[in-house]
Amino acid sequence: MNLAIKDIRYHLFKFISSTVGVGLILMVVLTIGGIIRGIILDSSTIIDATGADLWVVQKDWLGPFVEISRLPEDYYHAIQSMHGVDEVSPLVMAWDHIERPMRPTPLMKFMYMNTVIGTRTMVQPGWMDMPHDLRFIVIGYEPGHLGGPPVIVAGRGIEASHYEIVADVKTGLEPGEHIRLGDFDYTVVGLTKNIVGYTADPVIYATLNDAQNILLEADPDLLRNIRRRTQQQLLSAATLDPRLSGPLANHASQIAENVSFVNAVAVKVQPGVSVEMVAREIARWKHLTVYTSAREVNMQLMGSNRLILLQLSLFRLILLIIAGVVIGLITYTFTLDKLKEIAVLKLLGTQTRRIYSMILQQAVLMGLLGTLLGAALEFASEPYFPRRVVATRGDVVQMLIVISVIAFLASIMAIPAGHESRPAQRARHIRRRTDGVRDSSEGPV
Amino acid sequence: MEYAIQARDLSKSYGEGHSQVDALKDISMAVQPGELFAIMGPSGSGKTTLLMILGLVTEPSEGSVLLEGKSIYEGKRFDLQRLRREKIGFIFQFSNLIPFLTAKENVLLSLELVDIVGRQADKRATELLAYLEVANRADNLPEQLSGGERQRVAVARALANNPAIILADEPTAALDTERGLSVMRLLRKVSKEQGTAILVVTHDTRMISEVDGVIHLMDGRMVEDSDSQRQLQSQNGR
Numbered sequence: 001m002n003l004a005i006k007d008i009r010y011h012l013f014k015f016i017s018s019t020v021g022v023g024l025i026l027m028v029v030l031t032i033g034g035i036i037r038g039i040i041l042d043s044s045t046i047i048d049a050t051g052a053d054l055w056v057v058q059k060d061w062l063g064p065f066v067e068i069s070r071l072p073e074d075y076y077h078a079i080q081s082m083h084g085v086d087e088v089s090p091l092v093m094a095w096d097h098i099e100r101p102m103r104p105t106p107l108m109k110f111m112y113m114n115t116v117i118g119t120r121t122m123v124q125p126g127w128m129d130m131p132h133d134l135r136f137i138v139i140g141y142e143p144g145h146l147g148g149p150p151v152i153v154a155g156r157g158i159e160a161s162h163y164e165i166v167a168d169v170k171t172g173l174e175p176g177e178h179i180r181l182g183d184f185d186y187t188v189v190g191l192t193k194n195i196v197g198y199t200a201d202p203v204i205y206a207t208l209n210d211a212q213n214i215l216l217e218a219d220p221d222l223l224r225n226i227r228r229r230t231q232q233q234l235l236s237a238a239t240l241d242p243r244l245s246g247p248l249a250n251h252a253s254q255i256a257e258n259v260s261f262v263n264a265v266a267v268k269v270q271p272g273v274s275v276e277m278v279a280r281e282i283a284r285w286k287h288l289t290v291y292t293s294a295r296e297v298n299m300q301l302m303g304s305n306r307l308i309l310l311q312l313s314l315f316r317l318i319l320l321i322i323a324g325v326v327i328g329l330i331t332y333t334f335t336l337d338k339l340k341e342i343a344v345l346k347l348l349g350t351q352t353r354r355i356y357s358m359i360l361q362q363a364v365l366m367g368l369l370g371t372l373l374g375a376a377l378e379f380a381s382e383p384y385f386p387r388r389v390v391a392t393r394g395d396v397v398q399m400l401i402v403i404s405v406i407a408f409l410a411s412i413m414a415i416p417a418g419h420e421s422r423p424a425q426r427a428r429h430i431r432r433r434t435d436g437v438r439d440s441s442e443g444p445v
Numbered sequence: 446m447e448y449a450i451q452a453r454d455l456s457k458s459y460g461e462g463h464s465q466v467d468a469l470k471d472i473s474m475a476v477q478p479g480e481l482f483a484i485m486g487p488s489g490s491g492k493t494t495l496l497m498i499l500g501l502v503t504e505p506s507e508g509s510v511l512l513e514g515k516s517i518y519e520g521k522r523f524d525l526q527r528l529r530r531e532k533i534g535f536i537f538q539f540s541n542l543i544p545f546l547t548a549k550e551n552v553l554l555s556l557e558l559v560d561i562v563g564r565q566a567d568k569r570a571t572e573l574l575a576y577l578e579v580a581n582r583a584d585n586l587p588e589q590l591s592g593g594e595r596q597r598v599a600v601a602r603a604l605a606n607n608p609a610i611i612l613a614d615e616p617t618a619a620l621d622t623e624r625g626l627s628v629m630r631l632l633r634k635v636s637k638e639q640g641t642a643i644l645v646v647t648h649d650t651r652m653i654s655e656v657d658g659v660i661h662l663m664d665g666r667m668v669e670d671s672d673s674q675r676q677l678q679s680q681n682g683r
Contacts, residue, residue, distance in 0.1 A: 001550065001557055003543075010545030010586070344541045347502065348602075349530025349558055 003345075003354070004361035007338070014337075015366065018330050022370025023377065025323045026399055030378040030391045032316040038388035039309060043198040043300040046139070047293045049150040052089075052266035053275045055291045056282055063289075064093055064264035065198065066299050071288065073208075073260040079282055084273035090262040091147045092140035092211040095201065097133040098179055100172070136171055136204050137197045138181070140211020146266045149205050155190030161207055166190040168202035181206075182214040198300040200387045208262070216261055320402075327370070327403060328410035331363045335414035359411045367407035371400045447514045449609045449642030450499055451475040455508035457494055457665075468494045469665045472508070476658075478609070481636040481643045483653060486662035492646045493614060495662065499644060500533055500612045501525045513609050530558045534603030534641075536596070536613035542587040548598040549574060549583040555605035573601040577631065593624040600631060604639060611635070613645040617652060629655040 008015045046065070047055075055064065056071070056079060063069025076090045141147030143158050149166045155175035158164045165186045167173040177188045186206065195203040206214065227250070267290075269278050279290040291299070301309065338359070345355055375396040382389045455472040458465050469491045476482050484492045497503040499510060501517060510517045512532055517523055534555075542551045552570040556562070561569065574580045577597040579590075587595055596616055603611045613632065617625030629645070629652045636643045645656065653659060661668045 001546075001554060003545075003554075006550070007545045340541070341543055341545075344537075344543060347500075347529070347535050348555060349526050349528075349533075350554075351526065351558075 002361075003358040004365070007341070007358065008362060008365070011337075014334070015362075018334055019366050019369045019373065021330055022327050022366060022403070023373030025326055026371050026374030026403065027377040027381075029316070029319050029323050030374055030395055030399060031381070031385075031389060032312060032319055033395050034378065034382065034389035034391035035385070035387065036309060036312050036316065037390045037392070038385075039198070039200075039305055039312070040301060041390055042196050042200050042388055043305055044297040045195055046093075046137075046197060046203065047296050049195055050089075050091075050147050050266050051150075051268065052146050052293060053269045054267040054279050054282070055293065055296050056265040056267060056288050057263070057291065059287050059289050061289060062299055062303070064091065065296060066303055068094065069263055069289075070261045071263075071265070073212075073262045075288070076262070076265045078285075079265055079267060082278070082281055082285070084270050084278040084281070085267055086270040087146055087268040089141055089146035089266045090208060091264050091266055092208060092215055092262050093137060094215040094263065095135060095197075096138050096181065096204075096214060097135045098181070100132055100134045134171060135199075135201045136167070137201055138204050138206055138211050138214055140206050140208040140215070140262075142208050146268060149190070149192035149195060149203075151192055152190045153193045155188070157190055158205065158207060159189070162210055163187060164189045164207070165210075166192055166205040168195045168204070169193050170196065170202035171204065173204075184210075184213065186210070194388070196388070198305055212260060212262075324402075324406050327367070328406050328413075331366060331407045331410035332414045334366065335359050335363065335411055356411075359414070360408060363407035363411040364404050367403040368400060371396065371403050375399070448475040448511065449478045449480075449513060450644075451511040451514075452495075452499060453509045453511070455495070455498055455505045455510070457491075457498060457503065458506045467665050469498070469505070469662075472662075472667050474660055474667070476610070476642040476644060478642050479636050479640045480657045481633055481645065481655065482658045482660060483656040484644060484646045484660045484662065485648070485650070485653075487648075490662040491665040492662055494665075495660075496612050496614055496644065496646050499610070500535065501529050531606055532609045534606065534608035534611040536599045536603050536611060536616045538615040538618045539595075542595060542598055542602070544587050547584050547586055548579060548590065548594075548601075551587070551598060552601050552605050555602045559606045569605065570601075573604055574598070577601045592620050593627060596620065596624075596628050597631065600628075600635065604635060604641070607639075608641060610642040610644065613643065615646050615648065617647060617649060622651060625649060625652065626655070 056075070057063035058069035058071050061067050061069040073090050076088045079085060080088045139147060149157065152166065153169065155166070158166055163184060163186050165179075165181075165188055167188050167190075169191050173179065173188045173191070175188055175190060178185050179188070180186075192203070192205070197203065267278070267282070269275050275292060279292065282288060283290045342355055342359075346352075375391070378389075378391050382391070452472055452474050455469055456467065457469040458467050460466055472491075472495060474482075484495060486492050494503065498505050501510070501512070504518060509519055512528065515523075517525070517528070542548070543554065546554060549570050552573055553566055556566040556569055571580065571583070574583050577600055579594050579597045579601070582590055582594055582598070587598070590598065599616070600611075603613075611632075616632070617628050620628060632643050632645065633655045635641055645652070
């Protein structure tokens with residue numbers, strides 16, 4: 001006769017409500033873990049998707065993800081010819097934005113208002129109707145080379161050399177939609193998925209030339225100003241023939257304007273060749289700075305995202321402790337509620353191990369079911385979070401182990417209460433529960 | 446005939462020095478198989494303490510307890526939990542059936558504790574419930590039974606392991622007079638037909654008519670045992 005199951009069937013509502021309580025707490029714990037993993041994955045997504053081993057950037061700059069490095073585009077030809085290099089690809093990448101009407105959900109409004117009310121930066125009335133900037137990262141690459149979208153989930157990849165883009169689904173753009181970037185209109189020809197920067201901003205892919213136009217093209221007014229200043233400086237040179245200085249100034253300024261820059265060069269090393277060796281060679285030859293992909297990810301995690309990761313990790317730790325205490329208390333009180341039955345079982349001569357077994361079975365079952373419920377709720381809610389939340393089966397297994405241990409310990413703590421060392425106390429306990437009469441084993445009244 | 450249970454010079458004290466309180470002092474008594482004895486006395490007189498000592502739940506400060514002739518606390522140490530399981534049946538004031546088990550399962554549990562399982566256990570449980578006239582309530586939970594029915598099931602549970610002695614702690618206190626007397630007559634019947642020694646703690650003097658003897662306690666001392674000729678004193682054993 002399995003006493004644990006029979007007791008659960010009898011106290012079904014209590015068991016289910018306690019298990020749901022445990023499950024909801026664990027859902028929050030798993031979600032925080034998933035949010036942290038989401039940030040980590042966001043930091044490495046572009047780098048992983050590119051498939052490069054090395055990232056060549058401007059000397060002494062932490063480019064291209066956390067600082068804006070600039071180096072001449074034609075450097076990549078030289079890097080391509082170096083020993084051990086398999087493939088290179090010049091890349092342009094930077095944040096950009098377009099204005100889009102916002103589509104706030106009621107939940108967003110509620111959450112946002114609850115966050116800002118009472119702060120000094122309260123949003124003015126009507127803020128929801130204000131134009132909204134859609135931020136994204138534009139990555140320019142040469143189609144057929146490193147750096148393009150790893151997967152197309154709708155539409156197609158970039159085929160034309162100009163005015164076609166592929167956007168991440170999180171931009172909200174649809175295939176066939178036209179958006180204006182810089183001075184030109186671009187057509188969304190395809191969608192990719194889960195390609196975001198460490199800030200969770202989605203990526204838009206364009207050809208290298210288009211991205212240079214969008215991100216690096218100087219303002220025409222600024223160009224005219226630079227050209228005029230160059231001419232004035234050349235004209236003021238006393239040694240120059242005035243008849244030559246005008247055309248020469250024009251030519252010089254055109255040369256300066258026509259230098260193409262990129263933000264980084266992605267390098268894939270040949271199989272079997274040391275990545276570090278190639279990195280050293282490139283850095284020495286061109287006075288450039290070269291980072292491995294792992295270092296690039298680390299720069300984001302331990303640089304830009306360091307504080308938010310530490311903050312969330314600390315919060316997760318606090319939540320784990322609170323969850324442990326709460327779950328322990330739920331298990332503890334669930335056991336305490338059975339003191340009377342335990343006392344009767346003891347008086348009937350039920351073996352101690354059988355009573356322990358009953359309590360432990362219930363506690364562990366509650367922990368296991370609670371964890372599975374929490375995991376199911378967490379997995380079901382992941383798509384509704386604005387940022388990526390990624391909990392894994394490993395997280396669930398870890399949680400199962402931790403919760404089983406907590407449930408076990410909480411039961412062990414509760415059992416002595418139902419299994420008091422002096423059996424007379426058990427008998428007294430039954431009487432107190434039943435009639436409130438003071439028992440003579442406490443001494444004469 | 447060997448006594449089912451026998452107490453010699455039992456004393457039980459709590460505390461030490463000035464705060465020491467004597468819950469029981471020099472109690473000697475004996476009950477034979479098939480006898481029904483009542484333990485009576487006012488609240489705090491030591492009735493339950495005596496019952497718990499005889500039930501091997503509490504160890505006496507002094508004196509000895511003999512169960513079927515074997516001294517429990519002298520010489521060889523017995524597995525008290527096992528002795529309780531195999532030799533003693535308990536009946537409580539409110540029956541204290543396990544609430545999540547049906548009437549039959551409550552009886553089956555007691556049988557399972559002495560390793561009687563399967564068909565044999567099922568047959569025995571059914572017979573006991575029929576004997577106590579609650580067979581028709583076998584599949585009901587305790588909360589679905591009346592007070593009298595619960596006590597009958599409790600008696601069936603106490604009888605399940607064929608105990609040498611049944612200890613009943615105010616089994617009629619929660620019942621009206623008629624049902625109380627009915628339970629006492631049932632215990633009377635059980636003691637005679639099953640040959641089980643039964644000790645009943647009770648306040649209710651109306652129940653005396655059903656018992657073979659009364660052990661009166663006052664302030665932890667035995668003041669009278671009017672019917673029984675087997676009240677034992679001091680060291681002289683039987």
